[in-house]
Amino acid sequence: MTQRARLTWNGEAVIRGTHEGAARGLRLGAEHVLQVSRVRVPIEEGTLERSGTATVDESQLTAAVAYDTPYAVRQHEEMDYRHDAGRTAKYLEQPMTTEAATVGRIIAAQLRRSLR
8 A cells, every 4th residue: 555645845934943943042042141151240330240231143143242341351351350259350251161052052942942
């Protein structure tokens, strides 16, 4: 007995869905890195911590986490500055490294979700 099956490929919808899932995953991943870095950012008045942002360029599928104060880069790079307990230089670089696997899992989860 011969069985037949008909398959309709809706490639445009799949591509659109995966793109949206990837963008959503990038946004959530960037927000995760921002939250982890906020725990480490040097704090005196909280201005540097409040200046942190996470942005996503959905067309290019790129994400950025940044701190925007005149002294953000200096605070990040000066290893000799003394900070409160738990606060440190490299407050963004360290989470970008330590949280890379978590961000990958966040993006993968959103991609899987978009394919349902």
